[in-house]
Amino acid sequence: MSNNWPHLDYLGWRETCSALQLYLQIVGKYRLAHTPWLNHSWNATFYVTPTGLASSPIPDGPGIEILFDFLKHEVVGTSGEGGRVSFALGPSTVATFHASFVSLITELGGTPTFNGLPNEVPYPIPFTEDDRDRDYDREAVQRFHQALVRVDRVFNRFRTSFMGKSSPVHLFWGSFDLAVTRFSGRRAPLHPGGVPALPDDVAQEAYDREVFSVGFWPGGGGIDYPAFYSYAYPEPNGFRSASVQPEAAFWSDGLSEFILPYDAVQAAVDPDDALMAFLVSAYEAAANLGKWDRDLLECAQGRPRQVRPADAVLMKDTPSTSDDTVEREDGPSKGRYRIVTDGIEAEMTYSRASDGLIIIDHTDVPAALRGRKIGQMLLRQAIEDARREKFSIIPLCPFAKAQIDRHPEWQDVLPK
Numbered sequence: 001m002s003n004n005w006p007h008l009d010y011l012g013w014r015e016t017c018s019a020l021q022l023y024l025q026i027v028g029k030y031r032l033a034h035t036p037w038l039n040h041s042w043n044a045t046f047y048v049t050p051t052g053l054a055s056s057p058i059p060d061g062p063g064i065e066i067l068f069d070f071l072k073h074e075v076v077g078t079s080g081e082g083g084r085v086s087f088a089l090g091p092s093t094v095a096t097f098h099a100s101f102v103s104l105i106t107e108l109g110g111t112p113t114f115n116g117l118p119n120e121v122p123y124p125i126p127f128t129e130d131d132r133d134r135d136y137d138r139e140a141v142q143r144f145h146q147a148l149v150r151v152d153r154v155f156n157r158f159r160t161s162f163m164g165k166s167s168p169v170h171l172f173w174g175s176f177d178l179a180v181t182r183f184s185g186r187r188a189p190l191h192p193g194g195v196p197a198l199p200d201d202v203a204q205e206a207y208d209r210e211v212f213s214v215g216f217w218p219g220g221g222g223i224d225y226p227a228f229y230s231y232a233y234p235e236p237n238g239f240r241s242a243s244v245q246p247e248a249a250f251w252s253d254g255l256s257e258f259i260l261p262y263d264a265v266q267a268a269v270d271p272d273d274a275l276m277a278f279l280v281s282a283y284e285a286a287a288n289l290g291k292w293d294r295d296l297l298e299c300a301q302g303r304p305r306q307v308r309p310a311d312a313v314l315m316k317d318t319p320s321t322s323d324d325t326v327e328r329e330d331g332p333s334k335g336r337y338r339i340v341t342d343g344i345e346a347e348m349t350y351s352r353a354s355d356g357l358i359i360i361d362h363t364d365v366p367a368a369l370r371g372r373k374i375g376q377m378l379l380r381q382a383i384e385d386a387r388r389e390k391f392s393i394i395p396l397c398p399f400a401k402a403q404i405d406r407h408p409e410w411q412d413v414l415p416k
Contacts, residue, residue, distance in 0.1 A: 006143040010219025013140030028173035033114035034060040045170035048152040061109040070145040079108040094130035120174035160302030179215035212286040226262035230282035242285035245277040291398040299371025326381040348378040363399040386413040
């Protein structure tokens with residue numbers, strides 16, 4: 001794949017970037033004021049399009065959608081009655097942008113009422129009082145949009161390999177980041193709040209479930225360069241010491257997140273693969289250390305025109321229809337079960353505690369085999385062997401433990 005990711009220089013366009021964030025906040029706050037609340041603030045975000053960032057339909061008046069067109073450099077509003085109103089993006093003030101937007105909504109038949117104070121920015125000034133002249137670097141905005149299109153592509157591909165609850169790939173105008181979040185399905189401890197210029201109840205609702213999140217910042221918020229981030233809430237023990245790829249990724253104590261500089265991705269031979277390595281390795285560290293039920297939550301990465309195979313009714317403990325053969329390699333102190341499918345190996349390893357007891361300590365199913373119940377096949381073979389050979393199993397591996405906990409009919413192999 002050719003490297004066509006644009007170069008981004010945050011320090012060179014940070015004044016434009018700051019203005020653009022505030023413009024998006026004005027439109028985002030209008031959407032927030034007129035859209036029913038959706039879990040984790042998903043009702044307020046923007047979405048990447050081939051031309052810019054769109055709000056999706058807002059249920060105000062005849063129905064209104066707002067597009068930031070970064071190719072023609074204009075804000076475009078359309079309505080369900082066929083109305084279309086626009087104004088140019090260029091050097092301006094926040095107060096002028098606010099007035100132009102209020103006029104646009106009014107002309108489209110909407111009600112331009114919304115909170116007038118920025119969120120998640122230092123020293124917030126009411127939009128109508130912010131009369132400082134702001135630059136608008138057209139070329140930098142276009143490069144930023146080109147980057148968003150490419151990041152959105154990889155984030156959406158990453159999203160296809162998760163069957164649990166997952167957010168859309170969307171841009172939050174408060175923190176000004178493009179993000180996608182996965183959920184374990186479990187409740188999380190109450191978030192402490194304390195995010196600058198953000199109500200605590202918003203932060204607490206956003207993090208009331210266990211999450212793993214990845215995102216992209218153009219810069220700012222503690223770093224002076226564009227970067228990708230990943231974090232888990234609550235942070236599992238050992239997460240910040242996990243091995244995360246590619247080599248340029250590192251843990252930031254100040255941000256309490258893994259950081260991957262955008263430049264490291266942009267300079268890679270295959271930027272898509274470099275970014276995907278970051279997303280997958282950080283997620284696997286969070287999911288393994290947090291004891292997520294990965295086999296239930298994950299599937300193979302989606303491909304065009306290929307339907308995801310339905311789960312093989314394994315919840316009813318019926319035999320698998322797969323032709324894959326589970327092989328066992330048994331040694332004096334250690335052993336493993338393995339399956340090779342399409343040239344890819346999955347394994348479940350164990351240690352022998354005594355003649356009558358093994359400890360399953362690790363299960364590794366590569367991402368390409370997820371969603372095919374390979375893990376259950378390995379575990380089922382171990383259970384069948386335990387019954388036949390009269391030994392017990394201690395499932396130290398989080399995957400094996402979760403599966404046995406879910407299947408009472410398998411628990412006869414646990415030590416009495």
